[in-house]
Amino acid sequence: MRFEGRAVLVPGDNVDTDVLYPGPYLNIGDPEEMKPFLFEGLDPTIRDRLGGDTVLVVGANFGIGSSREHVPRAMQAWGVRCLVGPSFARIFYRNCINLGLLAVQSAEAAALAREGSWIRVDPAEGDIDVDGSTVPATKLPPFLLEAVRLGGLVEWARAR
């Protein structure tokens, strides 16, 4: 299992889910319709850089606040393949894993990555390749790894 793509940098630590996907649009249920509101309160121009092969490189404690799953769902709809950052807020992290969207902790990779860097992640091995340099990442526990491998909790449930 390997995830790879081009880095899009999302600056700042403690980025909250309100700026990632503002409250007024929480009545939307279709991920395609959520896309125009992703990053709306942070920097809407980030959307212009999402290319369908995106690895989001984020700051520490990313995704604090609400349990709104609109954030990772909209990211997936934009073609975000995985997230790399020093640390993630707990509910946001759960939501990503549950949707099969890999979020990997690596302060080293986040520091090394530049806009457009090619990033390869192997969550089972616990390392990340940034433009050819390999740096360590936190390994996923087996259950979480399996959930991501299957594509999320829906597939995990169907396989149950």
Added chain:
Amino acid sequence: MGYTLTEKILLEHAEVDHLAPGDVVTVRCDVVMTNDISGPMAFHTMTKMGVPRVFDPAKVVVVSDHFTPAKDVRSANLQKRLKEWSDEQGVTFYGQGRGGIEHAVLVEDGWVVPGSVIAGGDSHTCTHGALGAFGTGLGSTDIAACLAYGEFWQVVPGTVQVELTGRLAEYVSGKDVILAVIGELGVGGGTNMVLEFVGEGAEALTIDERLAVANMAVEAGSENGIFPADATTAAYLDGRTDRPWKAERTDDDALVDRRLAIDLDALPPLVAKPWSPGNVAPLDDVLGLHVDQVYIGNCSNGTMTDLRQAAALLRGRTVHPDTRAIIVPASRKIYAEALAEGLLEVFVEAGAIVSTPTCGACFGGSTGILAEGEVAVATTNRNFRGRMGAGDSAIYLANAYVAAAAAVAGELVHPADVLGRVPA
């Protein structure tokens, strides 16, 4: 080595003989709660999982509270779906006008007892730690699995033990206690942890104050904010629930990751300045700041305690002409009690807006959105950029005394200064 209170609760709810922080375990739910935002998405996901019926209708509670009353057709459709699904599944449903804000409703109606596990499709499910439960916020896919199977995966958290000593001073409330903790820990300092509140200062807090404290545990990144059950908890639950429960505590030799001490005697009224609940300062640092909107309500501070504190300031006074005040009792029962006690009359006579229970403007949903450049003082739990409206609006989080004082003065002032003035 012994166990923490949280480890004991998880041990009771998982098929394992022992556990330790970092372990991934499957946890059984005693109550699964969802609302008009997380619910419809979870129902759809449960269908995709291939599961047509909930695991146990008696353990599922659905509350209409976020876009309530509906602000537009999209929101109205969510409400409609919520009711139809609940009727179809035979689960408990608190419809519009029937319940109120989910966390207030669950607590007052006896769904929550010490030692229980409450899985909620809302990040402020940590509120239920006030009664000694493991209440934790989850997203829609997690909730779908909880509805389908009655369980969720959980990384066993560590514990930050917060010892409270002394007693709250006048015009200081549970809000200030938790702001002090978040100011100390930062918004990430409690990640992968629960906050556990102990000591004679914690035992002296009423249930309403404990709810205010536990509610914002997630603002430090924590999974839950827990108060070990005691005589106050038992008195509160008496006549409210027939669910069995027993009081547990953290063992003396359990591993506690971090200890904090807060001296309540020395705690002044605090505020969290824009745009982070961790940006905490004494009220004294921001005196004189003009306030456009005061919002008293939400799942942390919309209790009878908060309404009484607000009424103490607003009785016989009026809301400043350059300021508007919105008061939102957290539940229908609180609304009715405040009505009977004459508090709602005090608010209306003062020129405040009294709203039906709703999450409303707290998350920028409706009924109290901020215009560009406006400043709000709110008893809510988040002041992130744009949370209540325009991207450059500002939210100061504060207790109900401070918020109501700002409504009267039109600016941040010490509540004692307002009470010292002769009512107009």
